[in-house]
Amino acid sequence: MSTYHDSQRPPRGRRRPRRLLAGGLVASGLVVGAAGLAGTAAAHERPYGSENASVTQGDSAGEVGGESLGTPVPCGSAQLVAALVRVNAEGGGVLRLAPRCTYTLTDAFQQPDLYDGGIRDAREAADAAENPGAAEKPPRNPADDKAGLPVIYHPVTIEGEQATIERAQDAEVFRFFTVRDAGELTLRNVRLVGGHSDAEGGAVHVVHGASALIEQVTAMNNTSSSAEGGGGALFNDGNMVVRDSTLINNHALGAAGKGGGLLNNGVLALHSSTFTGNSATAYGGGLGNYQAAAEVHTSTFEQNSAAQGGGLASFSARTRVSDSTVVGNQAGTGGGIANSDALIFLRGMEIRDNLATGNGGGLSTSQGLVPLDDSVVAGNTAHGSGGGIHAAKSNLLVRGSTVQGNRAVEAKSTGGGIAVSMGRVALYRSQVTGNQSTLPAGGLLVDKAQATLDSQTVVGENQQTNCLGSTGPVLNCFR
Known part of the structure; x- marks a missing residue:
């Protein structure tokens, strides 16, 4: 077991990491415009962007002009702990792991943690004082929040060199990295295996005032047992960018566990990453975006599972997903994607x-x-109903899209292609074909909702019926 003592050495000279500051959009309050719809998609008033705000863009490992970039870390868990202690004591820096080394951690790192919840908890405490009747979250238990490595308080870059950081199979429960307020972690080209936290983030936890850049990282077999949180591998309450990374077989196992691979409660930009075989008890088998802002680009969600949103879920959030694949996932509701009291843009x-x-x-x-x-x-x-899409009390806009070959298979199932109830649906330049359901309509079922189909939309060759069976006529839809 390692024990932390404040370093008495004066800071030594070193190359400081460059920082990347990128702007973004604003996730403001959001009102859903469906007819008769009372729900509001609430989102935090935070920056909403495609890049992290104030994350460390570390120097790559290797040499530039004959000068070595980053402090080499010998292959050993004690050496990794010591290197992180020193870099924290010096206000940040760059570490370079031993190529293809496996750093096996056997104990949680012991250090005084004076973290009081940071600016997020301070804000919530002020809100509670102004609204004393509001429900309060249970107090944070520091014993649930253990990490195998020193807490990150400063800009720290770790060049992984294809190394692995793992928790020993018989070790106590702990994650690998915790990033506190003002901390900036850049983690690149490393594997994180077998982390387990009783709080959020089985491998990495980023608090509200912190940031992280996760790049070319594989997170595998990590677990969060948080009762109402989650993030089997990654949890973000601050600013996080994830690029070119793979999350495999991570799990949010709490009674209301969210985000089997990644739970975002802050500002997230996700690029060119793959989520496979992750699970959550409640929602977001691969990715859960909860009361937060997220952009997802060119990513894949496959064979993940949850009660809602097998691949990904957006709850009381603002989410934008583009040029991505959601395939072979499973859930009670929303086999691929679930959206509730939220806005989710889907393109390509x-x-x-x-x-x-x-x-x-x-x-x-x-x-x-x-x-x-x-x-x-x-x-x-x-x-149930809605083999392709099910929309309840929602505003669904389908533009330039194809809904084809979907099925609603039980005895009372309707809407093989699309089922809409008590909201609004509009289709433009789209095709709803070859779908089937046990009860009509097999193509588009409109139940006590408003429907608009433009002249370029085709609803045809569905079984049983195309739109017949809806509670009212659907213009431009025949039979």
């Missing part, structure tokens, strides 16, 4: 072969706003 999507044991084989939305542009929703199955 491939949503295929997902399964819902309830409604929405490919996509489910409740009290939300969903623009679906230039996308394919195909081959999904629901054991």
